[in-house]
Amino acid sequence: MKTLEVQSLNKFFGRKQALFDVSFDIEPGTILGLIGPNGAGKSTIMKSIVGLTDYNSGSIKIDGKELTKNKRSSLENVGSMIESPAPYLNLTGRQNLKLFNDGSTTAEEMQEIMDETQITEFADRKAKKYSLGMKQRLGIAISLLNHPKLLILDEPMNGLDPQSTHDLRDLLVKLSKRGISILISSHLLDELSRIADYYVVINHGKVIKKSDAKSFLSDGLKNIRIEVSDMDKAMNILSSEGLSPVIYDKKIEISDNDEGTALSQVIELLSQSEVQILDVTRHQEDLEESLLKILSEDNSKEAK
Amino acid sequence: MLTLIRQELYKQLHGKFYIGWSIVVLAITLLSGYFYHNGGTALSTINASGRVFGNGLSMVLIAMIVFASSLLTKDFSNNTVKYLFARQFSRGKILISKLITTVLMFVYLVIITFIATAIANVLFNENRAFLWHDIFGYLIGMAFYLFLMLSIVLLISNIFKSNAVAIAFGIVFYFVSNVINVFLNILVDKMEWIKYNPLNFLNILKQYSVPEYSQLSRLSVTQLEVGSIIWGIIFLLITYVVYNRRNV
Numbered sequence: 001m002k003t004l005e006v007q008s009l010n011k012f013f014g015r016k017q018a019l020f021d022v023s024f025d026i027e028p029g030t031i032l033g034l035i036g037p038n039g040a041g042k043s044t045i046m047k048s049i050v051g052l053t054d055y056n057s058g059s060i061k062i063d064g065k066e067l068t069k070n071k072r073s074s075l076e077n078v079g080s081m082i083e084s085p086a087p088y089l090n091l092t093g094r095q096n097l098k099l100f101n102d103g104s105t106t107a108e109e110m111q112e113i114m115d116e117t118q119i120t121e122f123a124d125r126k127a128k129k130y131s132l133g134m135k136q137r138l139g140i141a142i143s144l145l146n147h148p149k150l151l152i153l154d155e156p157m158n159g160l161d162p163q164s165t166h167d168l169r170d171l172l173v174k175l176s177k178r179g180i181s182i183l184i185s186s187h188l189l190d191e192l193s194r195i196a197d198y199y200v201v202i203n204h205g206k207v208i209k210k211s212d213a214k215s216f217l218s219d220g221l222k223n224i225r226i227e228v229s230d231m232d233k234a235m236n237i238l239s240s241e242g243l244s245p246v247i248y249d250k251k252i253e254i255s256d257n258d259e260g261t262a263l264s265q266v267i268e269l270l271s272q273s274e275v276q277i278l279d280v281t282r283h284q285e286d287l288e289e290s291l292l293k294i295l296s297e298d299n300s301k302e303a304k
Numbered sequence: 305m306l307t308l309i310r311q312e313l314y315k316q317l318h319g320k321f322y323i324g325w326s327i328v329v330l331a332i333t334l335l336s337g338y339f340y341h342n343g344g345t346a347l348s349t350i351n352a353s354g355r356v357f358g359n360g361l362s363m364v365l366i367a368m369i370v371f372a373s374s375l376l377t378k379d380f381s382n383n384t385v386k387y388l389f390a391r392q393f394s395r396g397k398i399l400i401s402k403l404i405t406t407v408l409m410f411v412y413l414v415i416i417t418f419i420a421t422a423i424a425n426v427l428f429n430e431n432r433a434f435l436w437h438d439i440f441g442y443l444i445g446m447a448f449y450l451f452l453m454l455s456i457v458l459l460i461s462n463i464f465k466s467n468a469v470a471i472a473f474g475i476v477f478y479f480v481s482n483v484i485n486v487f488l489n490i491l492v493d494k495m496e497w498i499k500y501n502p503l504n505f506l507n508i509l510k511q512y513s514v515p516e517y518s519q520l521s522r523l524s525v526t527q528l529e530v531g532s533i534i535w536g537i538i539f540l541l542i543t544y545v546v547y548n549r550r551n552v
Contacts, residue, residue, distance in 0.1 A: 050389075051389060052389050052390055075390065080390045086383035090318065090319060095318060
């Protein structure tokens with residue numbers, strides 16, 4: 001059974017449609033990265049899943065149970081931190097955890113959560129004295145209370161220092177190995193790319209791509225970057241052969257395929273023209289580059 | 305539901321509201337006890353335990369208006385509403401748990417007032433007479449008044465996102481409602497149906513102490529009691545509808 005199933009979700013803000021038939025699902029013990037530009041609808045999707053905002057049509061099932069405005073029992077299995085952590089500032093971290101514990105988390109489990117999220121050290125300080133990173137960790141600790149099967153984390157790495165980001169990454173992977181499914185959005189794509197099993201790309205309220213992490217990145221073109229003795233001459237030769245070279249970081253960049261056909265052609269053409277090749281590297285697009293390309297293609301489609 | 309009530313009480317017990325207002329209620333009740341029992345011939349001739357209790361309850365009234373004004377808004381203002389709403393509990397249950405907490409807070413402050421009145425009676429009243437009838441009269445009148453007043457305050461505060469604004473508006477409404485009431489009472493001569501407006505039912509507190517007030521309200525105490533409950537329920541239902549539709 002899937003931990004989360006979102007089907008044909010539509011949401012309007014007044015007359016403006018914010019979500020268009022959004023559908024995706026999450027398998028148990030996997031991490032799904034929800035990515036897209038600001039205002040694309042990521043937070044609206046997350047808010048709809050946890051019942052913070054209504055949706056106009058579609059359905060949301062958590063662990064097989066339908067979630068509606070009045071049937072909310074499925075949220076028993078969900079821990080969330082949406083947009084930013086918002087603990088009770090007049091309470092300490094420990095008191096916040098006690099407050100949000102529905103009674104199913106034992107004292108030992110609570111201590112374990114505090115240790116895992118590294119808040120034990122400052123758990124007895126009032127939350128109003130916390131830095132953003134400390135609040136962020138407390139927010140994640142709160143979301144881990146009550147044995148969630150699904151974690152929904154909106155920008156959980158905001159405000160965390162590199163060490164804490166690294167620790168959070170490890171924690172999320174550990175949680176997913178325990179069978180907890182995680183829906184996460186983050187602008188730190190490099191961090192996300194290290195933990196996500198699947199990606200859903202949202203643009204203008206629509207799902208424009210769904211893919212597992214491996215094929216998402218391999219879909220990206222493999223470029224070759226060549227450093228040559230005579231840049232102008234090389235550019236003319238390669239352009240005349242229809243290879244569409246571009247200059248990037250004082251090197252010529254050309255798109256290639258898995259078989260490396262373009263690379264052989266380039267080497268042959270430049271050798272014949274007596275242009276000296278100083279260096280050749282292959283470059284695989286990372287998550288950020290892939291995302292930007294997908295968004296750019298989608299935006300051009302919409303413009304047409 | 306018990307989890308929600310426990311959580312609401314936990315928040316209150318770790319807040320400053322109940323301690324702060326306990327001190328205010330205690331101090332005002334004791335002070336008025338001192339002045340009523342030792343404040344010269346005119347005041348000391350009155351056996352004043354009922355009035356002392358009434359003065360303490362006036363503070364409870366202000367405290368409860370502040371409490372109700374921030375009851376729903378505070379979560380929006382502090383953004384903690386995200387944790388409150390993103391759980392398995394329906395908003396109806398959340399609202400009911402908050403209303404139960406309000407009743408418990410009222411009972412707690414009334415007990416403080418009662419204890420302070422008793423202390424004032426022992427300390428300052430030579431004949432030790434304790435007018436139970438007066439005390440319960442104030443209490444019942446106050447309960448009806450507060451039910452209606454707080455249901456209006458809850459409904460109005462629901463439209464604000466800022467806690468401070470909601471509290472300020474609640475207090476202002478408490479005073480302004482008296483002024484509006486005076487104007488509406490004048491209009492009752494021309495249009496009798498106006499006597500059924502909700503603000504007229506706020507006269508219940510005065511009418512419990514001064515039965516002659518019925519000439520102004522044009523309603524009996526029983527009518528005021530029934531009307532307060534009906535209007536209170538209507539306002540609470542509207543509050544529920546608005547609360548249920550609020551998006552975060």
